[in-house]
Each structure stands twice: as structure tokens, then as C-alpha cells.
Amino acid sequence: MLxxxxxxxxxxxxSQARSGVISTPHGKIHTxxxxxxGSQGTVKALTHALVKEVGAxxxxxxxxxxxxxPGLEIISQLGGIHKFISWPKPILSDSGGFQIYSLSPLAxxxxxxxxxxxxxxxxxxxxTPEEVINIQITLGSDIIMPLDHFTPYPSSYEQTKSATxxxxxxxxxxxxxxxxxxxxxxxxxxxxxxxxxxxxxxxSLEDLTKLDFDxxxxxxxxLGEPKSLFFEIVEKSTSLLPPDKPRYLMxxxxxxxxxEAVARGVDLFDCVLPTRNAxxxxxxxxxxxxxxxxxxxxxxxxxxxxxxxxxxxQHFSRAYLRHLFERNEITSAILNTIHNLHFxxxxxxxxxxxxxxxxxxxxxxxxLKRRIKDNQNDAN
Amino acid sequence: MLxxxxxxxxxxxxSQARSGVISTPHGKIHTxxxxxxGSQGTVKALTHALVKEVGAxxxxxxxxxxxxxPGLEIISQLGGIHKFISWPKPILSDSGGFQIYSLSPLAxxxxxxxxxxxxxxxxxxxxTPEEVINIQITLGSDIIMPLDHFTPYPSSYEQTKSATxxxxxxxxxxxxxxxxxxxxxxxxxxxxxxxxxxxxxxxSLEDLTKLDFDxxxxxxxxLGEPKSLFFEIVEKSTSLLPPDKPRYLMxxxxxxxxxEAVARGVDLFDCVLPTRNAxxxxxxxxxxxxxxxxxxxxxxxxxxxxxxxxxxxQHFSRAYLRHLFERNEITSAILNTIHNLHFxxxxxxxxxxxxxxxxxxxxxxxxLKRRIKDNQNDAN
Numbered sequence: 007m008l009x010x011x012x013x014x015x016x017x018x019x020x021s022q023a024r025s026g027v028i029s030t031p032h033g034k035i036h037t038x039x040x041x042x043x044g045s046q047g048t049v050k051a052l053t054h055a056l057v058k059e060v061g062a063x064x065x066x067x068x069x070x071x072x073x074x075x076p077g078l079e080i081i082s083q084l085g086g087i088h089k090f091i092s093w094p095k096p097i098l099s100d101s102g103g104f105q106i107y108s109l110s111p112l113a114x115x116x117x118x119x120x121x122x123x124x125x126x127x128x129x130x131x132x133x134t135p136e137e138v139i140n141i142q143i144t145l146g147s148d149i150i151m152p153l154d155h156f157t158p159y160p161s162s163y164e165q166t167k168s169a170t171x172x173x174x175x176x177x178x179x180x181x182x183x184x185x186x187x188x189x190x191x192x193x194x195x196x197x198x199x200x201x202x203x204x205x206x207x208x209x210s211l212e213d214l215t216k217l218d219f220d221x222x223x224x225x226x227x228x229l230g231e232p233k234s235l236f237f238e239i240v241e242k243s244t245s246l247l248p249p250d251k252p253r254y255l256m257x258x259x260x261x262x263x264x265x266e267a268v269a270r271g272v273d274l275f276d277c278v279l280p281t282r283n284a285x286x287x288x289x290x291x292x293x294x295x296x297x298x299x300x301x302x303x304x305x306x307x308x309x310x311x312x313x314x315x316x317x318x319x320q321h322f323s324r325a326y327l328r329h330l331f332e333r334n335e336i337t338s339a340i341l342n343t344i345h346n347l348h349f350x351x352x353x354x355x356x357x358x359x360x361x362x363x364x365x366x367x368x369x370x371x372x373x374l375k376r377r378i379k380d381n382q383n384d385a386n
Numbered sequence: 387m388l389x390x391x392x393x394x395x396x397x398x399x400x401s402q403a404r405s406g407v408i409s410t411p412h413g414k415i416h417t418x419x420x421x422x423x424g425s426q427g428t429v430k431a432l433t434h435a436l437v438k439e440v441g442a443x444x445x446x447x448x449x450x451x452x453x454x455x456p457g458l459e460i461i462s463q464l465g466g467i468h469k470f471i472s473w474p475k476p477i478l479s480d481s482g483g484f485q486i487y488s489l490s491p492l493a494x495x496x497x498x499x500x501x502x503x504x505x506x507x508x509x510x511x512x513x514t515p516e517e518v519i520n521i522q523i524t525l526g527s528d529i530i531m532p533l534d535h536f537t538p539y540p541s542s543y544e545q546t547k548s549a550t551x552x553x554x555x556x557x558x559x560x561x562x563x564x565x566x567x568x569x570x571x572x573x574x575x576x577x578x579x580x581x582x583x584x585x586x587x588x589x590s591l592e593d594l595t596k597l598d599f600d601x602x603x604x605x606x607x608x609l610g611e612p613k614s615l616f617f618e619i620v621e622k623s624t625s626l627l628p629p630d631k632p633r634y635l636m637x638x639x640x641x642x643x644x645x646e647a648v649a650r651g652v653d654l655f656d657c658v659l660p661t662r663n664a665x666x667x668x669x670x671x672x673x674x675x676x677x678x679x680x681x682x683x684x685x686x687x688x689x690x691x692x693x694x695x696x697x698x699x700q701h702f703s704r705a706y707l708r709h710l711f712e713r714n715e716i717t718s719a720i721l722n723t724i725h726n727l728h729f730x731x732x733x734x735x736x737x738x739x740x741x742x743x744x745x746x747x748x749x750x751x752x753x754l755k756r757r758i759k760d761n762q763n764d765a766n
Contacts, residue, residue: 047718048710054725055697076684076709083685084705092701113693304456317435321472325464329456330428336719337428344433 011193011220012252017125021370022244022271024148024361028221028252030096030148031190032088037252037273037359040264040354041066042347043281047091050281050345053340054093060316060344061351064095064286065147069141070102074124078144086146098276101138103154104257115155117172118139135176136183143187149221153178154197156226166201173199181217181376193220195254197245202231211246221252221274225257228258237266244271260354261359262289265370265378268357280350284342287331290349293376296324298342303328316348317341328341391600392572392632396742399731401750402624402651405741408478409600410528411570412468414443416707417632418651418741420734421446421478422661422727427471430661431719432727434473440724441731443640444475444528446656449521451481454504458524466526467577471759478656479527481518482533484637495535497552515556516563519574520632523567529601532560534577536606546581553579554593561597573600575634578623582611586701587619591626601632601654608638618644624651641670641733645750648737660730670729676704678722684706696728697721 014026028035042049042057045068049057057065068089072078084090087097106113110122112130119134138153153176155169177196183196196219200207211253214222224243227236244253252273258264259277268273280290287298291311296303298310307321310327318327318341330338354375360369394406399425408415419445422429423449424438437445447467452458464470467477486493490502492510499514518533521534532558535549557576564574576599580587594602604623607616624633631652638644639657660670667678671691676683678690689699690707698707698721710718733753740746 046709046713046715047706048715051716051720053697053717053720054701064448075713080685080705080709084687084703090703090706090709092703092706250657298688305460308463317433321434323464323472324469325456325460326427326470326472329426329460333455334424335428336431336716337433339716340431340433340720 012250014250015360017074018269018361018365018366019324019364021269022241023268023357023361024271024273025358026252026273028096028149028193028274030064030193032096032148033313034272035096036358037061037062038268038354038357039274040350041274041276043276043278044091044353045071047072047087047093049343050101051336051343054091056340056344057093057347058095060346060348061355062095064098066098066100067091067145068102068105069099069138069145069147069151070105071144072099073102073141074126078141082144086144088146089269096148097146098149099142099145099151099277100256101142101153102149103138104156106133107156113171115169117175120153124192129167135179135260139180139183140187143158143184143189143192144320146189146192148192148196149222150184150192152177152194152197154199154225156199156229157201159202159226159231163203165205166199166203166206170199170201170206170210173197176219177214177219181219195219195221195223195252197223197225197256199226200263201226202235202239204239207243208246211243215248219251222255223254223256224264224272225256227255228263236263237270240272241270243265247271249386253298261350262374264353264371265357269370270367271337280346281343285339287338287342289327289342290346298324298328298331300328310345311349314345314352316345318348320347329379389739391571392630392693394630395668397740398649398746399744400747401649401745402621403648403737403741404651404653405738406653407631408476408529408573408654409478410444410573412474412476412528413561415476415479415654416443416638416738418648418734418737419443419642419654420730421654421656422730423656423658424471425451427452427467427473427729429470429723431665431713431716431723434471436720436724437473437727438475440728441735442475442727445525446476446480447471447525447529448482448485449518449525449531450485452479453482453521454506458521462524466524473488476528477526477531479522479525479531480636480656481522481533482529484536486513487536495549495552497555500533511619513524515559519560519563523564523569523572526569526572526573528565530574530578531603532557532573532574534579534605536579536609537581538608539582539609541581541609543583543586546583546586549579550579550586553577554578554590557594557597557599561599573598575601575603575632577603577605577636579606581606582615584619584622586625587623588626591623595626595628597633601634603636605636606654607635607641615641616643617650620652621645622651625653641730642754645735645737645753649750660726661723664726665719667718667722669707669722670676670726678708678711689727694725694729694732696725698725698728719735 109125113122138317196214254274259279301323466623489505493502634654639659683704686704
């Protein structure tokens with residue numbers, strides 16, 4: 007008999023926020039959790055030692071990228087994804103559907119799967135939902151995401167409907183393939199689609215929950231739809247999802263949205279935002295964000311954030327970080343990424359603590375209050 | 387009374403190799419020592435924590451680069467170079483003469499100093515030897531290098547002679563300015579020139595040693611002259627230098643040359659070779675060097691060097707490092723730089739130990755034997 011892969015340890019009294027533990031073959035993930043993105047098997051500009059140091063519990067890799075290069079054969083021969091990249095903690099692999107649609111201009115979706123040309127060298131591939139599961143079983147990911155079909159925002163009802171139905175049909179095939187081929191205790195999540203049409207979302211949620219996945223992801227959101235609609239869909243969706251399974255809001259990275267989604271019962275997040283912003287010199291602070299290239303930091307002796315305990319803030323001034331950014335030094339990307347990821351993961355630590363101590367509402371309100379101010383003023 | 391800034395602790399019986407300690411305002415440097423290059427105030431692709439972890443005792447910064455950007459005013463206001471870059475250990479600053487001549491196409495050398503245009507924005511500057519010392523006093527470097535005039539190889543006797551005489555005259559001005567303006571216990575080294583003309587080298591050594599510097603650098607070498615001539619000049623030069631002062635062979639980074647120079651009494655080295663090679667994917671091993679992009683490493687489970695104890699070799703396979711390099715990941719530059727610098731600094735640790743235990747000759751012979759083999763075969 008399998009152990010339950012998700013256990014809820016605390017439930018907020020003022021909202022749907024909850025804190026729990028996802029058990030995976032490579033260890034536990036305390037939720038709400040944030041997965042730093044390491045598409046190619048590395049979080050950009052960090053060593054794994056630094057990724058651990060800033061407090062990551064898991065990382066996200068991209069099955070599409072790894073399937074293309076270095077390829078499954080090499081990763082298998084090297085002992086699977088954990089051994090190949092030498093990261094011993096949980097790994098969530100994204101199917102890469104999003105990347106197939108967005109990076110391959112020739113991608114064509116059929117009921118049987120996706121035809122596409124590699125964005126690297128044009129080689130043509132046809133991937134079925136079963137093959138996408140097989141890739142991730144072979145990688146040895148702890149959390150596997152099936153192939154889905156999302157539509158951009160806005161899309162017509164008919165387009166969205168057909169993509170939603172296809173996603174359900176692929177989910178069923180994926181579930182079946184996984185059940186008959188799974189190794190160890192890998193977890194398979196289902197991905198709900200339906201765009202911004204609530205009846206389609208509802209249909210997707212019904213189809214998916216029937217298949218009894220280990221967790222449920224909300225896909226196709228954060229694509230430009232109005233914020234109120236986004237929150238409404240998240241809220242209504244989580245209310246229809248089984249409470250005892252983890253919920254994953256894919257690709258959402260604005261902290262405001264994360265707080266709102268946690269309040270609506272979301273457990274897991276991933277986004278390139280903190281790492282990509284770091285490389286572009288946009289740094290997060292408890293009173294707002296700042297652009298380190300700004301001339302006003304030229305002589306600024308202060309750390310990025312006086313309240314931050316990361317390596318970067320403990321050692322380096324804004325003046326030095328600006329200098330490194332302006333000189334295009336690789337060290338700039340490293341130090342900025344350390345800070346931004348630490349900042350994100352620290353907020354998740356605080357969110358988890360606050361749910362356990364029934365103070366999530368206050369944490370969220372304090373945070374959003376500062377952020378509303380921040381929208382008018384850059385951090386000083 | 388000032389403490390002696392250099393103390394010799396062991397003298398090799400079979401060669402001129404010696405091991406000692408240079409005392410600087412920011413700590414001791416055990417020699418023979420290697421200074422990783424951090425021209426802009428950072429060793430490229432590493433954090434200072436990693437630079438310390440791989441065993442660096444000091445770093446080299448470039449006064450020319452820092453003078454142009456961020457400029458002396460900012461560094462002064464931030465408390466000097468150590469505080470600005472947050473590196474508490476010794477810092478050697480290169481005058482940047484080499485960079486002025488090589489990066490500024492409009493550089494003109496006069497007896498009074500150098501006229502040049504910034505390679506960044508074309509701003510025109512005129513720097514006297516005194517100003518170059520003043521820049522480094524202001525930076526607060528532990529070891530200061532005066533402005534010198536080197537000639538490329540080959541250069542005519544007349545050209546070299548005039549540059550050598552000018553270097554001596556600048557050395558005198560530098561020494562005088564330093565003596566009257568020095569703060570704390572900064573050390574000032576003299577730089578000997580003379581190209582490949584022994585009588586000019588001899589003249590330069592005589593002029594310089596009369597000025598009683600805290601240490602002596604050999605400049606203008608490793609510019610393409612025959613290896614035998616290079617070794618001959620190093621050997622004859624060190625024999626004329628006061629034994630109780632440290633000797634610095636500027637910009638020389640091939641390990642074969644380093645071993646030969648240590649055997650001829652050189653104490654200090656710097657070079658971009660290990661860090662630049664790392665970023666280009668050329669990695670050093672105890673049996674030779676390897677180019678990590680080579681397809682033969684695609685499935686290679688072994689670390690770069692099975693005998694290496696660095697973070698990279700303790701965790702990552704050649705296959706993974708090749709993957710990161712091919713994907714152009716910043717992490718590739720980080721992991722490769724950790725390895726190459728650790729490899730270099732480990733050899734310097736072994737050199738120091740061997741001098742203390744009278745086994746330098748054996749260490750050198752073993753190393754060179756492996757390297758001769760290596761010239762025929764890449765590491766396997």
C-alpha cells in the first residue's frame with residue numbers, strides 16, 4: 007500500500023491557505039513551496055550548493071529541453087536526472103508543452119500528440135502524451151507533468167473547448183501509461199485547462215479529478231487575463247479540487263499573485279521571475295524592487311535589503327553590485343540571483359510559519375500594503 | 387620601526403626555490419603564491435566566498451580599470467578598495483600600464499607620463515607616475531605597482547633602451563611619491579624592464595634595487611620570446627635581486643613556466659589563464675588539460691580530475707559539465723572556474739610544502755614529466 011504523498015499539517019482560519027508536506031522519492035517538500043527553475047538541469051547562475059544555501063526544497067527542470075539535449079540516452083546512462091545533475095533533492099519536471107508551443111514555430115497539435123521541430127536544429131519530432139510520460143519516467147523526476155494543450159489569452163470559446171477536451175483525453179492516456187510503467191514512487195500531477203471560460207474549467211476539473219492524480223496543476227493562467235478573473239478562476243478551481251491533494255499554479259511568479267493564490271488554497275509555485283530579474287538587475291526588497299543599474303545607487307553603501315540575511319546582503323553594497331552589473335561581470339548574475347531567490351524562498355518560509363501560527367492574514371496584508379506603496383515608488 | 391615585510395622560511399637545496407611570508411596590512415601571503423586576477427574587483431564567475439574556498443590568499447585588481455570605472459571618488463567614499471569590494475584579504479593592484487598600452491589605441495608615452503583615451507568612452511587622460519601611485523594609495527591596495535614602460539617582443543635595442551631608462555626614471559619618481567604619501571604599511575614593488583637585452587635588464591635591475599623597493603617584479607616577459615631566453619633572463623635577474631625581497635613574475639601563467647620560475651627564485655605570480663580558460667571550457671587535470679566541449683565527454687561519468695578535491699570534481703561528471711558548457715549556462719563558467727583555480731592554488735600549496743620538506747625537485751620533475759606527455763596527448 008502506498009503512503010499518502012501529501013499531508014496537510016495546518017489550515018489557516020481566515021482563508022483557504024494550508025501548509026503541508028509532499029513526500030517524494032527524493033525527500034519532503036514543505037508547502038506552500040516555490041520551485042526555482044533550472045530548465046537545463048541547473049538554476050541559472052548558481053551552483054547547487056548555493057541553491058540549497060538559499061533554501062530551495064526542489065527545483066524544476068524542463069523535459070522538452072533535456073529530451074532535445076543532452077537527450078534521454080545520456081541521462082539514462084549517467085543514472086537518471088538526479089545523478090546526472092547531482093541534485094539529490096526533489097525534482098519536478100515540466101512536460102515542456104509550453105516550450106514546444108512557444109519555441110517551435112512549426113508546432114502542430116493533433117489529437118494523437120504534438121508535431122514540432124526542435125528550436126535548436128530543426129529536427130522533427132512527434133510526441134504523444136504517453137511518450138511525454140515515458141520521458142519523465144526515464145528522467146526519474148519526482149513530480150511528473152503530463153502533456154497538455156493550452157490556448158493563449160484571449161482565445162475563442164471553440165478553440166479553448168477543443169484544447170480543453172484534448173487535454174482531458176491526453177490526461178487519461180497519461181494516467182494510464184504512468185500507472186502501467188511507473189518506477190519507484192514518482193508522482194503524477196494532472197493539469198487543468200479551460201482558459202477563462204468557467205464552464206470549460208469546470209469540465210476540465212471534473213475530468214481530471216476523476217482520474218485521481220497525485221496532485222493538480224492549474225495551467226493556462228497568467229497569460230494576460232484580467233487579475234480579477236485570474237483570482238476568480240483560481241478560487242473556484244481550488245474549491246472543486248480534492249482537499250487532500252497538492253495544488254500547483256504553474257508559472258506564476260508575482261509575489262502579490264502568490265499571496266492571493268496561497269489564500270485560495272494553492273500549495274506549489276514555480277517561476278523564472280526571481281532568477282531572470284536577477285540577471286537583468288531587478289532586485290526584490292521588503293519595501294519594493296529596485297533596478298541596480300540606476301545611477302542613484304552609484305555610491306549607496308547599503309545592502310540591497312537591510313532586513314535580508316542572504317550572502318549578498320551580508321557582504322556587498324548596492325554601489326559594488328551596481329559596479330559589477332555595469333561591468334557585465336558574471337559575478338553580478340551570481341550575487342543578484344542569490345539575493346532574489348533567497349528573498350523569494352524566505353517569503354515562502356514566512357508564509358508556511360504564518361499558516362502554522364495562524365497569522366497568514368496579517369503577513370499577507372502587511373506584504374500587500376507595502377507592495378501597493380511600491381507600485382507608486384521604487385525602493386529608495 | 388617597520389617590520390620586515392618578507393621573511394624566508396625555507397630554501398630549497400637543489401634550486402633557488404624558496405618559501406616565505408609576505409606581510410601586508412590585510413594579512414600574510416605564503417609564497418610561492420598565485421594571485422587570481424579580479425581586474426574589476428571580482429574574480430570572474432566567482433563570489434569572494436568561492437575565491438576563499440579554492441584557497442586564494444590574495445587577488446589582483448587593475449588600477450586602470452577601477453580608475454576609469456567606478457572611479458576613485460566612489461571607491462574612496464565607500465571606504466577604499468577592500469571595503470568597496472568586501473574582500474578582507476591582501477590585494478595587489480596592477481598599475482594598468484599594460485592595459486593602457488594594449489587597450490587604448492591612442493596611448494602616447496612621454497617622459498612625464500602616459501597620454502591615453504579611455505577604451506570605454508574615449509575620454510582623454512594624462513597619467514604621471516606619481517598619479518599612478520596616488521591612485522593605488524587611494525585605493526588602499528596592499529601591494530602597489532608603479533607605472534612602467536614595456537616594449538613588445540621583438541623591439542629594437544634603441545626602443546627597449548629608451549623604455550628601460552624611462553621605467554627607471556618613473557620608478558624613482560614613484561618611490562619618492564610613495565615615501566612621502568604612503569598610508570598604513572602598503573608595499574611598493576619596483577618593475578624591472580629591459581626586454582630581451584641582458585645589458586638593459588642588468589641596468590634596470592641596478593637602477594631599481596638602488597631604490598630599495600619592498601619587492602621586485604620582472605615585467606615585459608612572456609611576450610613571445612624563446613622559452614630558453616625567458617628562463618635565462620629570469621634566472622640571471624633573480625640572481626641580481628636582493629634575496630630578502632619578494633620577486634614577482636608578472637602575468638606568467640603556464641604551469642611549466644611557473645615551476646621553472648619558482649626553481650629560479652620567483653615568489654609571486656598572477657595570470658588570467660586558469661580563469662579565462664575555465665570560461666572557454668579548457669580544464670586542467672593532473673595528467674594534462676581537456677576541452678570540456680569535446681564530444682568524447684558526452685557520456686563521461688568521471689570528474690574532471692579524479693585526484694581533485696574541489697567542489698566541482700566532488701559533485702559533477704564531465705558529461706554534466708559538457709552539457710552546461712554546450713547550453714551556454716553561467717553555471718558552467720562558475721563550476722569550471724572553481725576547478726581551474728582550485729587546481730592552480732593546490733599546485734602552489736604543494737610547491738610550498740615541497741620546499742619546506744626539500745622535495746621540490748621531485749615535485750617539479752614529476753609534474754614536468756606528466757606535462758611533456760600531455761603535450762602529445764590530451765587528458766583521456
